[in-house]
Amino acid sequence: MRSRVTLRQAQGPPGMTVNMTIIDGKAISAALKAEVKAKVEEIAASGSRVPHLVVVRVGEDPASVVYVRNKAKACDVCGIKNTTIILPEETPEEELLAKVRQLNADDSVDGILVQLPLPRHISEAKVIENIAREKDVDGFHPLNVAGLWQKTPHMSPCTPKGIMKLLEAIGVNPKGKRAVVIGRSNIVGLPVAKMLLDANATVTMCHTRTVNLPEVTRQAEILVVAAGHPHTVTADMVSPGVVVIDVGMDRDPETGALCGDVDFGPVAEKASAITPVPGGVGPMTIACLMENTVECFLNRHNN
Numbered sequence: 001m002r003s004r005v006t007l008r009q010a011q012g013p014p015g016m017t018v019n020m021t022i023i024d025g026k027a028i029s030a031a032l033k034a035e036v037k038a039k040v041e042e043i044a045a046s047g048s049r050v051p052h053l054v055v056v057r058v059g060e061d062p063a064s065v066v067y068v069r070n071k072a073k074a075c076d077v078c079g080i081k082n083t084t085i086i087l088p089e090e091t092p093e094e095e096l097l098a099k100v101r102q103l104n105a106d107d108s109v110d111g112i113l114v115q116l117p118l119p120r121h122i123s124e125a126k127v128i129e130n131i132a133r134e135k136d137v138d139g140f141h142p143l144n145v146a147g148l149w150q151k152t153p154h155m156s157p158c159t160p161k162g163i164m165k166l167l168e169a170i171g172v173n174p175k176g177k178r179a180v181v182i183g184r185s186n187i188v189g190l191p192v193a194k195m196l197l198d199a200n201a202t203v204t205m206c207h208t209r210t211v212n213l214p215e216v217t218r219q220a221e222i223l224v225v226a227a228g229h230p231h232t233v234t235a236d237m238v239s240p241g242v243v244v245i246d247v248g249m250d251r252d253p254e255t256g257a258l259c260g261d262v263d264f265g266p267v268a269e270k271a272s273a274i275t276p277v278p279g280g281v282g283p284m285t286i287a288c289l290m291e292n293t294v295e296c297f298l299n300r301h302n303n
């Protein structure tokens with residue numbers, strides 16, 4: 001599950017080697033999907049119908065097209081029934097809300113995901129709060145967000161949950177560690193900071209406009225970067241041995257190549273572990289979505 005890579009030399013004197021782990025999100029997510037698949041098979045063997053996820057995409061945003069396709073593929077791998085609804089870009093807000101309410105009322109649907117971003121004329125907040133809380137596989141509904149912050153039962157958001165699972169899979173316990181999170185979005189930065197805090201890390205929440213950001217990031221033993229900008233973290237901004245989780249999915253402005261928020265090569269030379277982009281956090285988000293779908297199914301059928 002872990003790719004151990006011995007670098008020629010990192011921080012030590014000439015001749016010294018440093019072990020560095022490239023965190024294999026694909027392998028870790030494959031193991032999680034296998035667990036989900038086994039659970040779905042158990043549900044089917046009990047005579048019940050299998051969990052059903054509905055994903056709604058509005059418009060043709062190229063990234064969303066890929067993400068939604070990958071979600072359907074993951075459902076197929078796990079044996080989860082899945083339906084993708086594609087609506088035109090110009091769909092009125094009220095029409096999308098009516099679709100969401102129809103899915104809420106449909107007893108054969110266990111999970112509802114409306115892919116973000118939505119076209120500008122549609123309020124994302126309004127859509128999210130109209131998804132039934134018990135079908136909110138994203139964990140974005142205000143009551144699920146409140147549950148995370150108040151430590152009451154809730155659906156956990158997929159990317160932060162996936163990050164915590166990656167750390168666990170490589171044997172990194174946040175307890176007692178200094179964690180720094182760059183980024184303050186509702187989807188990643190805020191919830192992952194809370195989860196690290198609940199795991200007994202000491203957490204610093206910051207952002208790209210933080211004064212003296214390198215001074216802050218050099219304190220990190222665990223560094224989560226969810227800024228959405230390439231080159232947010234350069235090698236001079238990290239201390240030797242840091243565990244780096246790169247949530248970015250960017251395009252390098254010079255080469256156009258897919259990249260994360262972290263300068264992978266130079267930072268990897270100092271890190272003890274780092275996620276690649278792609279193949280790190282991304283696959284975990286989808287695997288956690290599969291897990292959440294089964295959790296929604298079980299909550300609805302056992303309560």
Ligand code: GUN
Binds near residue numbers: 114158159
């Ligand atoms: N767009 C990018 N990531 C996500 C996600 O996790 N959920 C939804 N609904 N939209 C997204």
